Amino acid sequence: MTGSSRFVLWILVIVAMTAAAAGCIFEPRDPAPPSTISVQYLPKTSPSNVWANLEKSLANTHAFGWEDDITPDGTTFTYIPDTAADEQFPGVFASWDRAKEISFINKLYDSEVTITAQMRNDEFIPPDPTGTEVIWEGVVYDLTVTSKIDGSATRYRGRAIITFRLEGNFWYIAKWEDQFGEGNPDNPEQILPTMGVLRGTFGSK
Amino acid sequence: MTVSRSRKTAPTALAQGVILGVLVLCAGAAWTTGVWAQDTAPADSMTTAEADSTASAAADSVGASSSLAGLAAAAQAAGAAGTAGSTTTTTAGPFLKDFKNQPKAGVKASVRQYSYYGEDVTTLTFREGNFSNTSQWSWEDYRKQEKTTEKRSDKFTYGAGKMFPFILNMTGNWDWSNDLTTNTAGFTNQSKRENKNGTLSASRTKFRTGALINSLKADFQISDQKSVNQNQRNDFSEASLSGGYQAGFEIAEGVSLAGRLYGKTTSGDRYLGNSSSPSSASADSAGFGVYYDRGLGNGRFAVTRSNFDRKYLDFKKNSNGLIDTLGLADQDKVVQELETKDAVSLEFENTFQLRRMQLKVKLGRDTNEQDYRVSGIGLKKRQQDKMDLNWSFGVGSDSLAFSYKYMWKWDDQRIKGATAFRGRQYNKSRDFDMTWLRPLIGGTRMTFKYHEGLSQDIAEHVYNQNDKDRLLTDVSLRLDREWKGKFKTAMIFSYKQAQDISIRESRSSNNNVKDSYEISPSYLYYVAPWLTWDQSYQVFIQYTDYTFSELESVNRDDNYNKRGNLSTKVTIKPTPRLDIVVQHDYNKRFNATRVTTDATGQSFYHKDQNQTISKIDLGITFRVAKGVTLQGATYQTEDTKNIFGVRDRTTITRSGQVWVGTKVNKKWGRDNPLELSAMVKKYNAYGPAVNETSADYWEADVWLKWEF
Numbered sequence: 001m002t003g004s005s006r007f008v009l010w011i012l013v014i015v016a017m018t019a020a021a022a023g024c025i026f027e028p029r030d031p032a033p034p035s036t037i038s039v040q041y042l043p044k045t046s047p048s049n050v051w052a053n054l055e056k057s058l059a060n061t062h063a064f065g066w067e068d069d070i071t072p073d074g075t076t077f078t079y080i081p082d083t084a085a086d087e088q089f090p091g092v093f094a095s096w097d098r099a100k101e102i103s104f105i106n107k108l109y110d111s112e113v114t115i116t117a118q119m120r121n122d123e124f125i126p127p128d129p130t131g132t133e134v135i136w137e138g139v140v141y142d143l144t145v146t147s148k149i150d151g152s153a154t155r156y157r158g159r160a161i162i163t164f165r166l167e168g169n170f171w172y173i174a175k176w177e178d179q180f181g182e183g184n185p186d187n188p189e190q191i192l193p194t195m196g197v198l199r200g201t202f203g204s205k
Numbered sequence: 206m207t208v209s210r211s212r213k214t215a216p217t218a219l220a221q222g223v224i225l226g227v228l229v230l231c232a233g234a235a236w237t238t239g240v241w242a243q244d245t246a247p248a249d250s251m252t253t254a255e256a257d258s259t260a261s262a263a264a265d266s267v268g269a270s271s272s273l274a275g276l277a278a279a280a281q282a283a284g285a286a287g288t289a290g291s292t293t294t295t296t297a298g299p300f301l302k303d304f305k306n307q308p309k310a311g312v313k314a315s316v317r318q319y320s321y322y323g324e325d326v327t328t329l330t331f332r333e334g335n336f337s338n339t340s341q342w343s344w345e346d347y348r349k350q351e352k353t354t355e356k357r358s359d360k361f362t363y364g365a366g367k368m369f370p371f372i373l374n375m376t377g378n379w380d381w382s383n384d385l386t387t388n389t390a391g392f393t394n395q396s397k398r399e400n401k402n403g404t405l406s407a408s409r410t411k412f413r414t415g416a417l418i419n420s421l422k423a424d425f426q427i428s429d430q431k432s433v434n435q436n437q438r439n440d441f442s443e444a445s446l447s448g449g450y451q452a453g454f455e456i457a458e459g460v461s462l463a464g465r466l467y468g469k470t471t472s473g474d475r476y477l478g479n480s481s482s483p484s485s486a487s488a489d490s491a492g493f494g495v496y497y498d499r500g501l502g503n504g505r506f507a508v509t510r511s512n513f514d515r516k517y518l519d520f521k522k523n524s525n526g527l528i529d530t531l532g533l534a535d536q537d538k539v540v541q542e543l544e545t546k547d548a549v550s551l552e553f554e555n556t557f558q559l560r561r562m563q564l565k566v567k568l569g570r571d572t573n574e575q576d577y578r579v580s581g582i583g584l585k586k587r588q589q590d591k592m593d594l595n596w597s598f599g600v601g602s603d604s605l606a607f608s609y610k611y612m613w614k615w616d617d618q619r620i621k622g623a624t625a626f627r628g629r630q631y632n633k634s635r636d637f638d639m640t641w642l643r644p645l646i647g648g649t650r651m652t653f654k655y656h657e658g659l660s661q662d663i664a665e666h667v668y669n670q671n672d673k674d675r676l677l678t679d680v681s682l683r684l685d686r687e688w689k690g691k692f693k694t695a696m697i698f699s700y701k702q703a704q705d706i707s708i709r710e711s712r713s714s715n716n717n718v719k720d721s722y723e724i725s726p727s728y729l730y731y732v733a734p735w736l737t738w739d740q741s742y743q744v745f746i747q748y749t750d751y752t753f754s755e756l757e758s759v760n761r762d763d764n765y766n767k768r769g770n771l772s773t774k775v776t777i778k779p780t781p782r783l784d785i786v787v788q789h790d791y792n793k794r795f796n797a798t799r800v801t802t803d804a805t806g807q808s809f810y811h812k813d814q815n816q817t818i819s820k821i822d823l824g825i826t827f828r829v830a831k832g833v834t835l836q837g838a839t840y841q842t843e844d845t846k847n848i849f850g851v852r853d854r855t856t857i858t859r860s861g862q863v864w865v866g867t868k869v870n871k872k873w874g875r876d877n878p879l880e881l882s883a884m885v886k887k888y889n890a891y892g893p894a895v896n897e898t899s900a901d902y903w904e905a906d907v908w909l910k911w912e913f
Contacts, residue, residue, distance in 0.1 A: 011605065011641060014607075014639075025635055025637075025659075026635065026637070026657050026658075026659045026676060027659075028659060028661075028674035028675075028676045028704060028706050029661070029672075029674055029706070029708055031706050031707060031708050031709075031713040031716055031752070032708065032709060032710040032713055033710060033713065033753060033756065034710055034711075034712075034713045034714035034753050034756065034758060034759055035710035035711060035758075039714065039715055040761075041715065043764070043796065045796060045814065060712075061670075061671065062707070062712055062715065063671060063673065064673070064705045064707065064715060065715070068705075082386075083354075083384045083386065083396050083434075084394070084396060084434055084435065087396060087398065087432075087434060088434075106662065106671070109669070109671050110630055110662070110664065110669050110671050111524075111525045111669075112627075112668065112669055113525065127893050127894040127895075127896070128856075128858055128893035128894070129893075129894070130842065130844045130858040130859075130860050130892055130893055130894060131818070131820070131842045131844065131860055131892070131894070132818075133894075134894045135894060135899070137349055137896060137898075138349075138350075138389075140389070145525075145527065147523050147524055147525060147527075149523075149524045149581075149620055150523055150524055150529075150581060150620075152523040152527075152529040152531070152581075153531065154523075154527045154528070154529065154531075159350075159388065159389060161349065168745060168747070168766075168768060169745075169747065169766040169767075169768050169794050169796065170766070179349075179350050179352070179386075180350070180352070180386045180388050180394065181388065181394075182388050182389060182390070183388055183389075183390040183392055188390045188392065189392060191388065191392060191394055191435055193528075197527075197528075198527070201525065201526050201527050202525075202526075205526065
């Protein structure tokens with residue numbers, strides 16, 4: 001057997017050992033069978049479905065649903081806050097990427113909250129998806145985060161520009177730019193914070 | 206060692222006297238402020254930024270491993286080189302050696318906004334030291350919303366050069382901004398801010414006293430901010446003084462010890478909303494490390510401890526740290542907060558190198574406790590353990606690298622008013638990576654990669670329902686071959702599996718396994734020096750299987766998505782001044798849902814949708830003359846979608862864009878050059894996703910700069 005053949009053999013042995021060890025080290029836990037009706041996510045075959053999935057993820061505080069809608073690993077996700085949020089959390093948004101977005105949503109959902117959300121205002125008409133990139137300008141989202149611990153409720157309502165990108169066969173959110181906080185429908189003079197404030201609060205923890 | 210020092214001229218001595226006077230006065234004032242802050246223990250106010258800077262200052266000294274390492278390296282270098290004292294030299298010449306001005310003005314346009322800006326940079330170079338001042342102004346008008354922003358700033362820096370036996374720097378900043386944003390309901394919010402700050406810092410690095418190599422640093426800073434946002438005032442006026450000392454010495458050949466102490470105190474006043482209060486903060490840290498570089502290995506062990514406390518005005522916050530002022534009277538919305546934090550960090554690193562084999566081990570632990578007197582957050586405890594193992598080696602023409610990363614962290618919280626902690630939130634992750642590079646026959650190279658990663662979220666005492674695991678497996682094989690710069694080929698085989706597993710019964714209905722397969726051959730053919738042909742083909746399929754799809758309560762159907770993509774790119778350079786690029790992408794996609802599985806386990810799918818996207822691009826660049834380029838590009842896309850259901854439906858959408866533009870870079874004069882840079886492009890677009898602002902717009906960046 002030549003030195004090169006021996007080397008290849010060693011590689012195969014190492015790979016086999018790793019695969020065997022992986023069975024122990026990389027063994028996920030057994031899940032409990034579902035007791036409730038499943039969260040009905042829509043296939044990500046259009047930007048509208050992707051945006052609607054965010055609402056389902058929020059309502060069920062189900063992190064996979066949110067993570068699955070953000071551009072996958074190896075691609076770029078950008079979040080740009082509105083001026084008010086940026087000034088409230090200086091430096092927090094400088095390099096906001098997919099990892100930070102996922103960390104934010106997990107921290108939010110893990111913090112014992114219930115969320116009600118309407119991610120799209122009735123007046124907004126989404127453009128037909130075509131090509132590989134679609135931009136939604138001026139979509140207004142509205143969500144209320146209620147703490148299960150102290151019962152306090154905070155409402156977030158903002159206007160945003162959302163860029164969807166086709167990666168592989170599916171649409172994902174590639175860029176989220178908050179423009180400004182919208183007025184409170186119950187008290188229009190009160191300007192509500194955007195999700196930038198929510199991201200800043202949990203992103204800086 | 207000889208120290209040369211030239212005779213000082215009167216202006217130099219005068220300048221030195223003035224600066225020394227300022228330094229002494231500032232140091233005295235700073236000392237007074239610090240003492241006052243400690244003696245009177247005033248309530249304290251800080252903005253988040255200020256608080257962060259205090260925290261980072263402490264963290265700075267805590268995370269001083271690299272700094273300590275530098276000092277340890279200096280100790281070892283000094284040990285090798287013998288005595289190394291600090292020397293001060295002064296060169297002769299005129300007091301003012303150079304005076305330079307660089308005014309610049311420009312305009313920018315894009316689909317998002319129009320900007321106008323101006324800048325002036327003034328630089329004075331003295332025989333000793335230098336001074337620089339930058340003044341800036343900008344105005345931005347947003348196209349897609351009612352928003353304007355004006356910004357003005359001025360920044361100066363002064364460095365005393367080698368005038369003193371220590372390094373002396375002064376900086377000053379003034380920032381002013383005014384942002385007016387009108388929302389859909391017609392209400393305009395003004396966000397206006399004016400911030401002034403000045404810093405005086407003195408340092409002396411790596412000087413020897415006996416066996417010790419020392420570094421000293423002291424900073425004095427004053428800050429003043431006035432701002433308003435959403436009709437809420439947020440002002441502060443503060444001064445801070447900080448100092449640090451590091452020392453290291455070599456205990457044996459290649460082994461050094463190093464230590465560091467750091468402290469900072471801040472005091473002032475803060476206004477938030479309708480409330481005002483004194484503010485204060487203090488931070489300190491200590492670090493110690495052993496560093497070695499002997500024989501086959503090198504590494505370090507370092508431990509650091511830091512803490513801070515700060516008093517400031519803040520809005521009332523709930524247990525999640527969210528502002529919670531709903532229904533409160535104005536006087537109850539703002540509270541006097543006291544925040545404290547203690548942190549400890551341990552780090553060990555060792556690198557072992559033997560010929561082509563390297564083994565690197567890194568271990569670390571970070572712990573901290575953060576407590577709020579008023580905020581609903583209460584007390585938070587955190588701990589993080591990390592281990593990185595990297596092993597790489599080469600045998601013959603092969604090279605191999607393995608890495609294993611393990612991270613285990615938790616945080617716990619005792620919410621304000623609670624008698625017990627809520628339970629730990631754990632995050633654990635493990636990642637294994639392997640890369641194998643091997644040359645095969647001829648000019649063929651093989652790259653094999655394998656990755657296995659498991660991340661887990663676990664809530665102790667099930668205080669939330671979000672326990673979940675994610676297991677990722679990636680395997681890829683890439684083959685590259687090159688025929689003497691004429692022809693290149695590549696082939697990629699890839700398999701990925703992602704398992705998303707929610708553990709709790711209330712979340713597990715969407716658990717799924719995604720398997721993805723990809724084959725992607727490509728080639729690049731240099732047909733002639735002026736013609737290149739580049740083509741790639743990609744076949745991709747992803748199956749999604751829902752773990753509990755067989756249960757009646759889980760209304761999820763397994764599915765697959767398939768894609769084929771053929772991309773062709775031709776680059777033509779008919780003359781040295783003209784480049785033409787033509788590209789065509791043909792994309793075919795299918796989505797299908799599993800309908801049934803027969804007794805043999807064979808699955809049958811119903812095709813839900815197929816889609817064909819065809820896109821052609823053309824780009825032209827023509828260099829008209831030196832510094833002048835004409836550019837243009839266009840694309841057309843046709844997207845045909847067939848949706849199969851109770852009633853089949855076909856939609857065809859078309860979109861496209863064309864832009865033409867020019868780029869000019871021109872410089873006139875040598876001694877006092879005038880420089881022009883201009884990039885102007887005109888865009889026109891159509892299609893269902895194109896709106897009024899993106900259908901017809903200019904993109905430009907034009908500026909003029911003069912130096913004298």
